[in-house]
Amino acid sequence: MECLRVKLYTPTGIFKNPLSIKGIEVYPLPPYSTIIGLIYRAMGRKWNREYFQISIQGDYQAIYRDYVWFRGDSLGDKEDKLPLQVPILYSLELLVHVKAENGLLEDIERALKEPKELLFLSGGEYPVKVQEVKRVKCLEKFISEENCIKLNYNAYIQRELLENVGTSDKGILFSLSYFYKNSQKPKTYSWIDAYYFQKGTEIYGSLIFDEDNNPVFLAEPTTEELKKSEGEEYVRFYAGNWLMASACVGVLKVLENAGEDIEKYVEEKSLTLPEELWQRLPELYAEYLLKDAEHTLRASYEKEKDKSKFNPYNVIILRSLGDFYENSPFTNPALRYITKLKGVSIEDINQVKNQVKSSFIEGYEYFLSKAVETSQTCFFCHERQAKNFVDATSFTPLFASIEKRRNLFWDLIPICKECEFLLYFASAGFYRSAGKYLFVYVPDDLLETYRLNLILSTEKKIEQEKLGRVWSVVRYVLDLEKQKSSWVLQNIYFVEIEKVGNNPANIYSFHISPNLAKAIRKLIDHYPKNLQDIFSEFLFYIYTGRSLYEFLFLLLSGFIRKDSYKNLQGGTIESKIVQAGRNMKYISQNLLFFINFQEVLNMNTQKDYTNWAFWAGRELKKLYKENESTQKKLEPLTYRLLEAIRRKDKEYFIHNLIRAYLEVEKEIPYLFKEALDDKNFSMIAYAFLIGLNSEEKSKEEQANDEGENSESA
Numbered sequence: 001m002e003c004l005r006v007k008l009y010t011p012t013g014i015f016k017n018p019l020s021i022k023g024i025e026v027y028p029l030p031p032y033s034t035i036i037g038l039i040y041r042a043m044g045r046k047w048n049r050e051y052f053q054i055s056i057q058g059d060y061q062a063i064y065r066d067y068v069w070f071r072g073d074s075l076g077d078k079e080d081k082l083p084l085q086v087p088i089l090y091s092l093e094l095l096v097h098v099k100a101e102n103g104l105l106e107d108i109e110r111a112l113k114e115p116k117e118l119l120f121l122s123g124g125e126y127p128v129k130v131q132e133v134k135r136v137k138c139l140e141k142f143i144s145e146e147n148c149i150k151l152n153y154n155a156y157i158q159r160e161l162l163e164n165v166g167t168s169d170k171g172i173l174f175s176l177s178y179f180y181k182n183s184q185k186p187k188t189y190s191w192i193d194a195y196y197f198q199k200g201t202e203i204y205g206s207l208i209f210d211e212d213n214n215p216v217f218l219a220e221p222t223t224e225e226l227k228k229s230e231g232e233e234y235v236r237f238y239a240g241n242w243l244m245a246s247a248c249v250g251v252l253k254v255l256e257n258a259g260e261d262i263e264k265y266v267e268e269k270s271l272t273l274p275e276e277l278w279q280r281l282p283e284l285y286a287e288y289l290l291k292d293a294e295h296t297l298r299a300s301y302e303k304e305k306d307k308s309k310f311n312p313y314n315v316i317i318l319r320s321l322g323d324f325y326e327n328s329p330f331t332n333p334a335l336r337y338i339t340k341l342k343g344v345s346i347e348d349i350n351q352v353k354n355q356v357k358s359s360f361i362e363g364y365e366y367f368l369s370k371a372v373e374t375s376q377t378c379f380f381c382h383e384r385q386a387k388n389f390v391d392a393t394s395f396t397p398l399f400a401s402i403e404k405r406r407n408l409f410w411d412l413i414p415i416c417k418e419c420e421f422l423l424y425f426a427s428a429g430f431y432r433s434a435g436k437y438l439f440v441y442v443p444d445d446l447l448e449t450y451r452l453n454l455i456l457s458t459e460k461k462i463e464q465e466k467l468g469r470v471w472s473v474v475r476y477v478l479d480l481e482k483q484k485s486s487w488v489l490q491n492i493y494f495v496e497i498e499k500v501g502n503n504p505a506n507i508y509s510f511h512i513s514p515n516l517a518k519a520i521r522k523l524i525d526h527y528p529k530n531l532q533d534i535f536s537e538f539l540f541y542i543y544t545g546r547s548l549y550e551f552l553f554l555l556l557s558g559f560i561r562k563d564s565y566k567n568l569q570g571g572t573i574e575s576k577i578v579q580a581g582r583n584m585k586y587i588s589q590n591l592l593f594f595i596n597f598q599e600v601l602n603m604n605t606q607k608d609y610t611n612w613a614f615w616a617g618r619e620l621k622k623l624y625k626e627n628e629s630t631q632k633k634l635e636p637l638t639y640r641l642l643e644a645i646r647r648k649d650k651e652y653f654i655h656n657l658i659r660a661y662l663e664v665e666k667e668i669p670y671l672f673k674e675a676l677d678d679k680n681f682s683m684i685a686y687a688f689l690i691g692l693n694s695e696e697k698s699k700e701e702q703a704n705d706e707g708e709n710s711e712s713a
């Protein structure tokens with residue numbers, strides 16, 4: 001057999017799908033459709049239903065996260081650009097094999113050698129370099145388990161191929177787009193289930209190799225619709241993105257509440273419900289929402305002055321679903337089956353609950369009756385026919401500002417009735433606290449996602465603050481580290497949805513980078529015990545990627561300028577940190593923790609300067625204290641140095657240091673001149689300032705400050 005082998009190189013690549021908001025959804029290699037798109041751009045024409053097979057492998061040097069500016073169209077206000085954080089594959093090399101009938105293969109070969117257009121991979125800023133286009137002979141060989149080979153590249157291997165192939169780890173399942181089925185907008189694709197294996201994975205069985213011994217994993221696309229086989233009585237969902245995953249987690253919570261053994265319905269990323277259970281789901285959902293409703297109902301009935309206005313449906317259902325599904329069949333308070341509960345008597349609470357439940361079921365029937373004719377397949381399950389397009393009723397936060405931010409979405413997203421109803425469970429999947437909703441997404445495993453989100457909602461009282469919960473999930477994730485591939489770890493996300501006002505919502509996501517994991521593991525036990533009160537604020541800084549030097553600046557400002565912050569109020573993160581600084585009675589060496597932590601994040605290896613600068617500061621303080629006239633000058637010096645740090649003004653800092661050392665008739669230590677460059681400025685300046693303001697403490701006091709923190713964290 002002959003294939004065309006193509007080697008491509010691009011400095012940067014981002015591969016995403018229509019829900020890739022805030023970098024939540026990306027692929028470690030381009031999906032098949034991206035490569036097909038590139039081939040046809042090279043040929044200067046459109047795909048005309050030709051059939052061919054592709055194998056995709058590749059390697060990248062690093063993943064980094066960067067802000068990409070999306071242009072918002074028709075923006076009336078000043079905010080005309082929207083920064084989104086996306087993971088970018090840096091220095092990406094692709095090894096692609098194409099198998100097709102000879103005529104087509106010749107066309108592709110010619111086109112890639114002399115493309116008709118400049119070639120880009122989606123999201124990349126730079127053109128793709130075609131490094132090699134070569135015909136290669138391919139042969140099938142059997143490799144025994146003892147003689148297994150190691151993958152030299154990361155690779156996609158189609159699920160069906162794995163029937164004859166063994167691997168040392170189980171890989172990560174992705175559903176990947178292949179050929180498109182219609183070229184009009186919105187485009188719909190045929191999809192392939194493929195596992196992603198990282199390079200180094202051992203592999204054996206029936207394998208195809210090219211003439212240079214590269215394994216080739218040709219995927220076999222189906223151009224046919226994926227049809228359910230006759231008599232199959234299941235409804236299947238695919239948690240391939242955070243939105244669907246949160247909906248599946250919501251369903252699992254509802255089923256657990258109904259006493260179901262949920263594990264049997266989950267396999268990797270998919271949720272498969274027997275038809276009979278699916279039929280009962282609206283009822284089970286109503287029961288879930290109504291559990292513990294008695295107290296809420298009675299309390300809000302008491303509060304209602306005009307009893308004829310009391311509506312138990314709004315108290316239970318609207319309150320739970322309203323933030324996520326504005327104006328939907330389940331939440332629009334003007335709908336007949338909702339208004340009819342207005343003014344019901346609360347006397348028989350079970351009867352009230354039944355009335356709410358049956359209104360909810362009526363809502364479901366109304367929901368089913370609203371369908372649009374489309375010829376497209378559902379984007380979410382890739383198998384059922386779409387009957388609608390996702391809009392603000394099915395998940396408001398995504399679409400609340402769609403008028404302004406239309407560019408966040410490629411096209412309309414077609415959805416089937418089953419998946420659309422499933423989205424109504426997302427609100428049960430998110431953990432809710434003080435106007436914010438939080439969800440943890442693990443890209444390869446639905447049960448794991450479910451468990452992590454349970455941790456989020458069942459933590460003990462003491463850790464009830466939102467970031468405390470996130471923290472317990474982080475600890476759990478760190479424990480997982482050895483079992484999971486690094487791709488998964490780098491792609492665990494926290495999705496936070498914040499309601500701002502009635503309609504709009506902000507969606508944030510943050511992830512645990514390898515550097516952050518390293519810093520947490522190495523250093524978290526040294527977090528200053530006397531600053532427990534602002535541990536959440538500290539976590540906020542590191543999760544959101546803000547500099548701990550900023551954190552330290554606020555803390556030191558609070559300590560050094562106690563008087564100017566006397567009347568400080570407000571519960572912002574910044575003011576809490578300044579307050580904590582004000583409350584410190586003295587400063588000790590334990591504050592170097594923040595510097596060390598930041599420098600691990602910065603991957604700076606010259607951390608020795610921290611201690612040195614601290615002791616230089618301590619030494620200078622001692623010299624100042626020896627004599628009354630200089631003692632008074634210590635405070636103004638501190639102010640000036642803090643100001644220099646704030647301005648990041650290295651010259652001003654050094655100028656003040658030289659003067660300070662002259663004051664005590666010393667020469668400025670040589671190391672300052674040598675080490676105080678741009679890269680090390682913050683590290684050295686802060687460490688010095690901490691030293692200059694620190695006190696020598698007894699052993700006992702120090703032990704109190706610097707004890708182990710793993711428990712209390």
Ligand SMILES: [Zn+2]
Pocket residue numbers: 378379380381382383384415416417418419420
């Ligand atoms: Zn669907």
